[in-house]
Amino acid sequence: MSLIFPRTGLQAHPLNNSPEYRSTLKRAPSQPLILLPHTLSETSGPVFGHAAVAEGDSDLTRQHAGEPLGERIIVSGRVLDEDGRPVPHTLIEIWQANAGGRYVHVKDQHPAPLDPNFTGAGRALTDAEGRYRFVTIKPGAYPWRNHHNAWRPAHIHFSLFGPSFLSRVITQMYFPGDPLFPFDPIFQSITDAKARERLVSRFDLQTTEPEWALGYQFDIVLRGREMTPTEEPHEH
C-alpha cells in the first residue's frame, strides 16, 4: 500500500503556542516551522512486531499479585487512516493515573494513594482490522498547578506510530461528560469543538461485559491517504 500524507487535516492539532497551558510559555518555539518536503526519511517509520508486546500487556488489571482498586473498564476501538482503512498490526502504548488520580511516576506528588496492584502502563498491537482492546481501571481526575484550583479531567495517554514518521502521534483519551472539560487548557488547546470531541471516548453497552466491566469505544485516525494517480491534463 502506498500512502501519501496531505497536510490538509493538520489544523485539527493544537498549536504549541497555547498560553493558557502555562508550560508552553517557555517551551513553544517562537520561530515559524519550516515546511519540509516529505522524503523517505519521513514516509518510512519503525515497524514493531509481536516481540514488542508481551502476553498480558494489554490488561493493566493483571500486572500485580492482586486486583487494583477502582472501576474496571474495557477500552477498545479501531485505528484507521484518513481514508477510513484499518491500520493493522500497529503499536499502541498507553499510560494513566490510578483510580485515585495518582501516577506511579516518581515526580507525581499528588497526595492520593498509590495502588500496589496498579502501575498504569500497557501496550497492544492492532489486529488485521485495526482493532485494539485494553482492560484497565478508570483513572481519577487530579490537581495540577497550571492555575488556581486546576484539575485535569480523567484521561488515558495514547501513543501511536502508524506506518511512518508522519503518522506518529501522542494524544489523550477522555471520558464522556466530564465536567472538567471547560476548565482544562490542555483539552481546550484544540480550538475546534468537533476535533476536541474526537478525543472523548463513547460509552458502549456492546463493549461492556455483564457483571464485569464498563466498555468504552475510542477510534483513532492517523495520517495517511492512498496514493492515487494524478489527473492527466487533456488537450482540447
Add this chain to the structure above:
Amino acid sequence: MSIDRKAPLELTPSQTIGPFFAYALTPRAYGGKELATEQVAPEGVAGERIRIEGVVYDGDGVPVGDAMLETWQADAEGRFNAAGNAGFTGFGRAETSAEGAYFIETVRPGALLGPNGAMQAPHLTVSVFARGLLIRLATRIYFDDEPGNTADPVLALVPEERRATLIARRGADGVYRFDVRLQGEGETVFFDV
C-alpha cells in the same frame, strides 16, 4: 484518470506527552521492558559507531528534564527497514535526565535519495516530546563532517543563519554534540511535517 474518493476521516488531534510518561515509554528505572533505547545499533550492525549527546533547553536556557527524543534513521547503506543487518531497526528513544541531557549511540546513517533526485546528506530524523509541547516537534540531526551537507535539499530550505542548529559538531573525543533549544536565542529549526 480520476478516482472518486469519499471525504477523508478527520485526524485524531495531538495532546501533550505530559510529565509522567517515563514508567510507560522509557521505563528502565521502573523495571519495565523498553520498546527502544539510546542504543540503536546492536552488536553486529554494519557501519561506523557514533555517539550523539546534548541537552534540551527551554526559552530561559533552563534544561528540560522531562523530554523524550525519538530518532529515526537509515542504516549505513542509506536504507530504511532493511531486512537482516543484525536486527537494526533505526529507531531510538531517549529520555532527558534531570539535567536535560540525552545521548544516542548508533551507526552513522548513509546518504539517501531526496526530492527530485537530489541526494540527502546523512541525517537522523528526530521527534521531541515534552510537557508543554502539545504536538511533537520535528527536527533533523546532520553531521558537521559530511561534505554532502552543502548540497542537501532540506538544509537548503533553512535560512543560512539558522542552519547550524541542525548540525551536530564532532568534539575531540569523537562524540557529536547536538543541543536542542526549544525557544529563543539559537532556537533549533523545527519542521512543519
